[in-house]
Amino acid sequence: MNLMLSQRPSPRFSDQISRRRLVGATLLAAVLPASAPAFAGFNFFTNEYTASRVELQAQIVRHFPVAQRYAELFTVGLREPQLSLDARGNRATVTAVLSIASPLMRPSPMEGIVSVSSALKYDVATRSLRLDQPKAERLELQGVGGRDAERVQQIGAIVAQELLRDQVLRSFTAEELTVGRKTYEIGDITVVDDGIKVQLR
Numbered sequence: 237m238n239l240m241l242s243q244r245p246s247p248r249f250s251d252q253i254s255r256r257r258l259v260g261a262t263l264l265a266a267v268l269p270a271s272a273p274a275f276a277g278f279n280f281f282t283n284e285y286t287a288s289r290v291e292l293q294a295q296i297v298r299h300f301p302v303a304q305r306y307a308e309l310f311t312v313g314l315r316e317p318q319l320s321l322d323a324r325g326n327r328a329t330v331t332a333v334l335s336i337a338s339p340l341m342r343p344s345p346m347e348g349i350v351s352v353s354s355a356l357k358y359d360v361a362t363r364s365l366r367l368d369q370p371k372a373e374r375l376e377l378q379g380v381g382g383r384d385a386e387r388v389q390q391i392g393a394i395v396a397q398e399l400l401r402d403q404v405l406r407s408f409t410a411e412e413l414t415v416g417r418k419t420y421e422i423g424d425i426t427v428v429d430d431g432i433k434v435q436l437r
Contacts, residue, residue: 280415283436285422287365287406292432293319295406296330302399310338312395314350319405322353326427328367329353330400334375336392341380346388348377350396356405356432358422363413365406365425365432370397405432 278285301315314332321328330352337345354370372393380388413420413436423435 278412278436280420280436283420284433285436286428286431286433288431289319289321292328292405296403299403300332304395304399306391306395309340310336310391310395311345312336312392312399313345314396314399321427321430321432323427323429325353326425327353327355328405328427328432329373330367330370330403332396334377334392334396336377336388341384341388343379346377346380348375348392350375350392352396352400354400354403356425356427358425358434359402360421362404363408363410363422364404365408365422365434367400367403367405370400370403372396 277287277291296317296319300317301313303311303313305311313335315335317330317332319328319330332350332352333347334350335345335347350372351374352370353373354367357366357368358364359366375389375393375396377385377389377392408422410419413422420436423437426433
């Protein structure tokens, strides 16, 4: 005589499974908000954080306008910065409206556009992502020509680089980098098409 064994679990066994699933889902829901995207851009499963270009643009605008004196004769200012990203070169570029004012110049101030390209670095002491060794790649001034143009452009480029040196793109709080008992550090920095990605280690 062949016996047919039922594969259907008993009601008690099914209740136990349901309770286990409910408890598991509850625990998962309690853990995920603290570890997974508790903060936009963070992915603690892959140990990465990605700051979008839009986010970085909003951060950098807060630090402008800026100005600096040069040789006590010139005042160079930057305003209306626009951030662009070069994934291939792993660099960031800030393009801004530049003004140079001096009692030696006519007209004064002169205005133009400057583009400054920069590598990136992480400053551990301040937990901030910053521009590193910026270099003026393009500078165009209106209303100046001849030898004066070359001299004024050199001054504008030098001061623009100084104004953007160590410029903060993104600051992190201790809370953002802490999950449970682990506090992450920032590792490799990679420029992607529309953002900057950093490794969390």
